[in-house]
Amino acid sequence: MSLPYYHQIGKEIEVFEHSYKNKIPFLLKGPTGTGKSRFIEYMAGKLDKKLITIACHEETSATDLIGRFIIKGAEAIWLDGPLTKAVKEGAIIYLDEIAEARPDVIVAIHSLTDHRRELYIDKLGEIIKAHDDFMLVASFNPGYQKGFKELKPSTKQRFVALSFTYPEEKIEAEILVNETDIDKATAKKLVAIATKIRNLTELGLTETVSTRLLVDASKLIHSGLSKRLSTHVAIVEPLTDDVEIIEALRDLCDLMI
Numbered sequence: 667m668s669l670p671y672y673h674q675i676g677k678e679i680e681v682f683e684h685s686y687k688n689k690i691p692f693l694l695k696g697p698t699g700t701g702k703s704r705f706i707e708y709m710a711g712k713l714d715k716k717l718i719t720i721a722c723h724e725e726t727s728a729t730d731l732i733g734r735f736i737i738k739g740a741e742a743i744w745l746d747g748p749l750t751k752a753v754k755e756g757a758i759i760y761l762d763e764i765a766e767a768r769p770d771v772i773v774a775i776h777s778l779t780d781h782r783r784e785l786y787i788d789k790l791g792e793i794i795k796a797h798d799d800f801m802l803v804a805s806f807n808p809g810y811q812k813g814f815k816e817l818k819p820s821t822k823q824r825f826v827a828l829s830f831t832y833p834e835e836k837i838e839a840e841i842l843v844n845e846t847d848i849d850k851a852t853a854k855k856l857v858a859i860a861t862k863i864r865n866l867t868e869l870g871l872t873e874t875v876s877t878r879l880l881v882d883a884s885k886l887i888h889s890g891l892s893k894r895l896s897t898h899v900a901i902v903e904p905l906t907d908d909v910e911i912i913e914a915l916r917d918l919c920d921l922m923i
Contacts (some may be wrong), residue, residue: 670711671844679709682705689801690825692803692825694806696805696831697873698876710758718758722762722766727767729747731771733787744789750794756800772821779824783796784796832876839853842884846881846885848884848885848888853884856901862918862922863901869914882900894923
């Protein structure tokens with residue numbers, strides 16, 4: 667199986683490998699669309715381990731992760747959740763945006779993130795020791811809705827943590843070329859637009875231009891959509907619903923591409 671494309675920015679591959687070797691949980695911090703999920707996919711492939719990804723949201727509960735009883739015919743049958751499967755099989759489980767999940771999820775993973783490496787299944791009255799190859803990976807966006815959904819320091823200290831940010835311009839342009847086959851000159855212009863918008867802090871955008879948005883714009887351009895329209899629909903519109911800001915950002919894009 668071929669590995670997904672990933673461009674190393676620093677020492678993250680080395681850090682992850684040592685974290686895996688030492689059975690220490692791994693936390694990725696950073697804005698949306700900076701390559702956190704792609705990095706984990708790449709590392710799971712590199713280590714030849716099964717990857718189970720859970721996109722956490724405000725309704726994600728410990729039961730969703732651990733498992734539940736279902737009624738089949740006249741009897742109740744226990745069904746393992748993704749976390750329980752990963753613990754038993756020795757897979758890497760990736761809890762994407764863990765801060766979005768309900769508080770009971772954090773409680774459920776506590777005994778997996780320290781020396782015990784075990785999962786307590788309350789409904790069965792069982793304790794499962796984690797498979798030797800099991801690894802818990804989580805991500806969250808520390809800047810998003812600041813103060814509303816943050817990870818407690820006591821939780822963060824259970825992980826080796828690494829911050830992801832936007833790559834430097836040259837590397838980001840290379841990523842666009844590799845991902846979409848877009849020409850280098852256009853890739854550079856798209857990255858220049860992103861850099862400009864990222865520096866416009868006075869706009870008060872909740873999220874700024876991610877590498878993911880640039881990849882989407884590059885794909886549209888590569889398939890034949892006009893450059894300006896591609897930047898409008900793939901970069902500007904997903905960022906804000908404010909009509910005046912949209913207008914200003916469109917004008918900016920039109921000047922730069």
